[in-house]
Amino acid sequence: QKEVEQNSGPLSVPEGAIASLNCTYSDRGSQSFFWYRQYSGKSPELIMFIYSNGDKEDGRFTAQLNKASQYVSLLIRDSQPSDSATYLCAVLRGGNNRLAFGKGNQVVVIP
Amino acid sequence: EPEVTQTPSHQVTQMGQEVILRCVPISNHLYFYWYRQILGQKVEFLVSFYNNEISEKSEIFDDQFSVERPDGSNFTLKIRSTKLEDSAMYFCASSVGGGPYEQYFGPGTRLTVT
Numbered sequence: 001q002k003e004v005e006q007n008s009g010p011l012s013v014p015e016g017a018i019a020s021l022n023c024t025y026s027d028r029g030s031q032s033f034f035w036y037r038q039y040s041g042k043s044p045e046l047i048m049f050i051y052s053n054g055d056k057e058d059g060r061f062t063a064q065l066n067k068a069s070q071y072v073s074l075l076i077r078d079s080q081p082s083d084s085a086t087y088l089c090a091v092l093r094g095g096n097n098r099l100a101f102g103k104g105n106q107v108v109v110i111p
Numbered sequence: 112e113p114e115v116t117q118t119p120s121h122q123v124t125q126m127g128q129e130v131i132l133r134c135v136p137i138s139n140h141l142y143f144y145w146y147r148q149i150l151g152q153k154v155e156f157l158v159s160f161y162n163n164e165i166s167e168k169s170e171i172f173d174d175q176f177s178v179e180r181p182d183g184s185n186f187t188l189k190i191r192s193t194k195l196e197d198s199a200m201y202f203c204a205s206s207v208g209g210g211p212y213e214q215y216f217g218p219g220t221r222l223t224v225t
Contacts, residue, residue: 049213098156099156101154
């Protein structure tokens with residue numbers, strides 16, 4: 001079983017719509033969760049982190065964590081063409097030093 | 112805004128050669144990391160470093176790899192004898208503390224082994 005799974009294929013959303021991304025993780029003891037955005041050929045850029053069950057909002061982004069079901073999600077409201085990127089889910093593992101990443105979900109916002 | 116910097120941006124080397132990738136972490140950060148991303152694949156952890164020693168490493172980080180903090184600002188990754196499969200983007204990251212602190216990534220070094 002993979003540590004972090006992001007299974008959805010490329011997601012196309014019209015400009016102004018909501019993009020919804022999901023991620024599941026295998027270790028029930030995981031405590032810290034991160035969403036990174038990665039433009040093609042660039043490095044991961046941190047956009048959200050969440051440690052507690054429930055929702056956390058930051059601007060147009062909302063992260064949702066459900067530890068009982070072992071999933072994390074990211075909502076992007078009012079999607080803009082500049083949001084077109086790959087979104088990486090990451091879970092802090094090991095001795096709390098190692099980020100385990102999922103493969104990422106590509107989002108394409110159509111003007 | 113402080114950021115992690117990396118040099119060079121692109122390194123081309125021949126198989127069997129040694130390479131050193133350099134990073135300058137954010138100045139008040141204490142934990143440093145190297146990750147790599149082979150083209151089209153996920154980001155993979157290599158090593159974490161704190162207080163001048165390795166705190167955790169992955170199975171990828173074998174005897175061919177080493178890290179060092181030679182002075183108060185630089186953090187380096189050395190690959191002693193490069194292989195074709197070492198071709199990847201190498202990202203340095205840093206965080207203010209270990210555990211649940213955000214890791215900030217540098218722009219990366221693209222390593223091409225021919």
